[in-house]
Amino acid sequence: MVNVSVLKVTGSNKGIGFAIVRALCKQFDGDVILTARDEGRGQAAVKALQGEGLQPKFQPLDIDDHNSVIRLRDFLQQTYGGLDILVNNAAILFHDESLPYGKRAKEVIKTNYFSNLDVCNALFPILRPHARVVNLSSVMSQIGLNGCSEALRARFTDPTISIEELSSLMQRFVDLSQNGKQDEAGYFSSYHGYAMSKIGVTVMSMIQQRELDKSGADDIVVNACCPGYVDTDMSEHKGFLTIDQGAEGPIYCALLPPNVSSPRGKFISQKNIVEWKM
Numbered sequence: 001m002v003n004v005s006v007l008k009v010t011g012s013n014k015g016i017g018f019a020i021v022r023a024l025c026k027q028f029d030g031d032v033i034l035t036a037r038d039e040g041r042g043q044a045a046v047k048a049l050q051g052e053g054l055q056p057k058f059q060p061l062d063i064d065d066h067n068s069v070i071r072l073r074d075f076l077q078q079t080y081g082g083l084d085i086l087v088n089n090a091a092i093l094f095h096d097e098s099l100p101y102g103k104r105a106k107e108v109i110k111t112n113y114f115s116n117l118d119v120c121n122a123l124f125p126i127l128r129p130h131a132r133v134v135n136l137s138s139v140m141s142q143i144g145l146n147g148c149s150e151a152l153r154a155r156f157t158d159p160t161i162s163i164e165e166l167s168s169l170m171q172r173f174v175d176l177s178q179n180g181k182q183d184e185a186g187y188f189s190s191y192h193g194y195a196m197s198k199i200g201v202t203v204m205s206m207i208q209q210r211e212l213d214k215s216g217a218d219d220i221v222v223n224a225c226c227p228g229y230v231d232t233d234m235s236e237h238k239g240f241l242t243i244d245q246g247a248e249g250p251i252y253c254a255l256l257p258p259n260v261s262s263p264r265g266k267f268i269s270q271k272n273i274v275e276w277k278m
Contacts, residue, residue, distance in 0.1 A: 010035050010063055010090040010119065016136070016227050017089040018045055019247035020254075025054040027255060030084065035072070037062035063090050063115040066122075073122045082128040085254050088116045088201075089136045093194045105177040105193030112197035113170050117163070117204060124208075129218035133208070134253040137224040139269065141202040144195030145276075149186025156203055157277050163207050170200045202267050202276065209265025221260060223253045226269040 009021050009032070021034045034049075034056045036042030046058045059075060062068040076083050091112045094104040116135065127133070145156055155161060155169060173196050176182040182189045188196060205224035212220050227246035249270045253263070267276045 009033070009087040010061060010116075014041070014045065016243050016246045016250070017087075018049075019243035020087055020089060020250050021045075021056050022049055022052070022054065023244070023247050023251050024085075024254065025049065025056050027251065028085070031057050031080070033057045033059050033076075035059050035061035037064075037068075061090075063119050064111055066118060069119055069122045073126060076123070077126050082126045083123055083131065084128055085132045085134075086120075086123055086127070087134045087136070087250060087254055088119060089250070090116070091136065091197075094192050101180065101189070101192070102174075102178040105182070105189075105196070106174050108193040108197050109170050109174050109200070112194070113200035113204070114167070116201060117167070120204075120208065124212075127217075127220055129220070130258050131220045132254050132256055133205075133220070133222040134250050135201050135205045135222065135224045136250060137201045137205070137226050137267065138194070138198040139226050139228075140191060140195040141198035141224075141226070141267070142274070142276075144188040144191075144199045147188030147190065147195070148199075152186045156199055159206075159210075161203065161207065163204065163211075166200060166203050166207065170196070205267075206265045206276070213264075219259050221256055221264050223263050223265065224267045225249045225253050226267070226274075228270050 009017050009024070021032055025032045034042060034046055035058070036045065037060065039060050042058050042060065046056050049056050059072055060068065061072050092108060094108065120133070145153055148156065152169070155165070172185070173182055173187045173193070176185050176187065177189070177193065202224040205222050209222045212222065227249050228241045249268055252271045253268055256263075263273050266273045268274070
C-alpha cells in the first residue's frame with residue numbers, strides 16, 4: 001500500500017472532466033486518477049495528457065455498475081489506503097426527442113443522481129481527514145427549483161431534508177414521468193429530467209456535509225459546483241466557456257485549504273456561493 005495523496009475524477013475522458021484532470025495534474029501534489037467507463041477512450045485521454053507532459057493514472061469506472069464502483073473502491077483502499085479528493089463529474093443528458101420522456105427521465109435520474117450517490121456511499125468511508133468532495137451540478141438545478149411547485153421547493157430547500165426523503169422525491173419524479181403525470185405533481189419537467197437530476201445532486205451535497213459534520217468527520221468538505229455554460233458535447237457545443245474555464249470552479253472546490261470555514265455544503269457557481277432558497 002502506497003500512502004500518497006490521491007484524487008479521482010469520474011467521467012473524465014473528455015469535456016470538463018478531462019480539463020479538471022489536466023489542471024489538477026499541474027496543481028495537486030499526488031496521484032490524479034482519470035476514470036472512464038470505456039477503457040479505450042480513457043487510455044486515449046491519458047495518452048493525450050501524457051503528450052502534454054502530465055502523468056495521470058487510469059482506472060475503469062462505470063458509475064451505473066455497482067460492482068465497478070466497488071472494484072474502484074477496493075483498488076483505492078489497497079493501493080493508497082484512502083482517498084483525498086473526489087470529483088463526481090460523470091453525467092448524461094438526452095438530446096434525442098424521439099425517445100419517450102419517461103425513459104429519458106428514468107435514465108438521467110439513475111445516472112446523475114442515484115449512481116453518483118452510490119459512488120459517494122462507497123467512497124466516503126475511505127475519505128481521509130481534510131478530504132474534498134466536488135459534486136458537479138448545474139445552473140439547471142436552480143432553474144428546476146424555481147420551476148417546481150411551492151410545496152416541492154419547500155422540501156428541496158428544507159435544511160433538515162434527509163437523503164432518504166430526497167431519494168424518494170427523485171424516484172417519485174421518475175415514477176410519475178412514466179405516465180406523464182410529473183407536471184401535475186409539481187415537478188419541473190423541462191430538459192428531459194436533467195434539471196431535476198441536478199436538484200438532486202445539489203441537495204445531496206448539502207445533506208452530505210451536514211451528516212459528515214454531525215459524525216465528527218475531520219475537515220471533510222463537500223460542495224456542489226456549477227461549472228457554467230461550457231462548450232461540450234452535453235451542451236451541443238452551444239456553451240460560451242471553454243472546458244478549461246469550466247474546470248476553474250471545480251478545481252477551486254477540490255483544492256480548498258485545510259480547515260476552511262466556507263464554502264462547506266454550498267452550491268457554487270464559478271467560485272461564488274449561490275444561495276439555495278425559495
